[in-house]
Structure formats: structure tokens, C-alpha cells
Amino acid sequence: MSTDANHNHDHAPQADAPQDPTAFWESHYGDEQVWSGNVNASLADAAEHLIPGSVLDLGCGEGADVLWLAQRGWRAVGVDISQAAIIRARTAAEAADLGEDRAAFVRADLATLADRDRHESLKGPFDLVTASFFQSPVALDRQRILRAAADLVAAGGHLLLTSHAAPPSWAKEQMGGHADHAGKHASDDTSDHDHHTGGPAEFPSPEDELSTLALDPHEWETLTAGIRTRDVQAPDSAHAHLDDSVVLVRRRGIPAA
């Protein structure tokens, strides 16, 4: 993947950064493109083996994964808490000539995902629910949201989680080897996808992800639960790597015709 985003500003935690999730992410997205615009590799690899249907992308950001899926025949819905990100994603969909029937974007706090009166587009069921780097340095009830997301997967459908499993080596160096607090990350291939998270619980192993989901093995099968390592360029241009947890599970049953 290329590193083509104009994302040169530093996303290290600011002492005065807002703690409210909506305000935090709104200020994170600011006025310029943050991510590279490229699909996340684990999603591309997983989706390649699936028959296109309906898909929900949790924390879609500027919409690159949604656009990629829509261009391959999926009816894709992306949801994000940031209005700026959603506006950017809609603009990209228009530029790619993708109507709302193929790539729809919803601004919503996913804390509402289990609510009956959640947005109509989030009601499901979905053939695929995906979450790429759905991690945050501010409040995020990830467990509740991911469990609600699993409930939205159709029989025979899939749930894919791709997450930072560890902070990057350069963040460890910056923190004198104590990377458990306030790491700085790249969820795409290099600094164009930088962001920070805090606390060890925010770097889940594949096993952590499966515990978070607590899926009934009679109802679900695990297809992938492993670490995927990406070669990247550190901010000082040195060679580095990033570890991602990748979990792909399938809900048993026969997909509806």
C-alpha cells in the first residue's frame, strides 16, 4: 500500500485533547485527510474469499474500506462518530460514483448499536461486519459494541476484527520502553495512518478479541485468530513493523437466499 495521505501532523496525545469521544475524534479528523485512502490489507484478504452481500464497517473513518467493498459488489454501510470523517467518506463515494445503495455512511455513536431505536441502516442482519482498528484513546465500550455487532451477523455471515496488537517499536523508544501507556500507532502501512491509544487493554491479542466476543462455539466457528505483521517505515524512515490481531469468525447456519 502506498503512503499517499497528507498526514504529517503529529497525533501524539495532547494534554488539552478533549476527552469526550465525539469531540476527540472530531478534532482528530480536523480539516485535512488523515488516513491513506487505501483498503486495510486484512480486510481485502478476507473479503476476497467471501461472496459479496451486505456489510457494516464499524468506525469506518474516511471510508476507504467501505469504498473498496462497494466497488467489489458489496452493499456497504460505514458508521463513525465523527461528522468530519463521514463527510469526507461521502465525498469520496460520490467521486467514485458510488450511490448510497452501494456505499452509505452514517454518523452515529456505536454505543447505540444495541439500542432498538438505532439508525435504520444499522439494523442488519449483515453478511459481514468488519472493524478495522476500532480502538480509541478516549472512552469506548468496545466489548459491548463488538458483542452487539456479532448479534447483527446473518446466519452463514462473518465478523472480522483487525486491531493493533502492540504499539510500534518507535513509540516504545519514545516512551523509554514503557509502551503500555499512550502508544502511537499506524493502522495502515506507515505514518499516514498514525494515531495513538492508551493502556494495555487497547492492544488486544487474538485471544483477547475472542474473549471479548464470548461467542457460543455451537453458533460460531473461528476461521482465523492470529497476528499479522506489516513492514512499515517509522517516522524517522527506519524499517519497522507493526503487529495486528486478526480475528475472522463465521456464524454457523445457511445464509438466507
Ligand SMILES: C[S@@+](CC[C@H](N)C(=O)[O-])C[C@H]1O[C@@H](n2cnc3c(N)ncnc32)[C@H](O)[C@@H]1O
Ligand atoms: C483508529 S480509527 C480507524 C478508522 C478506520 N477503520 C481505519 O482503519 O482507518 C478509529 C475510528 O473509530 C471511530 N470511533 C471511535 N469511537 C466511536 C464510537 N463510539 N462510535 C463510532 N465510531 C467511533 C473514530 O472516529 C475513528 O474513525
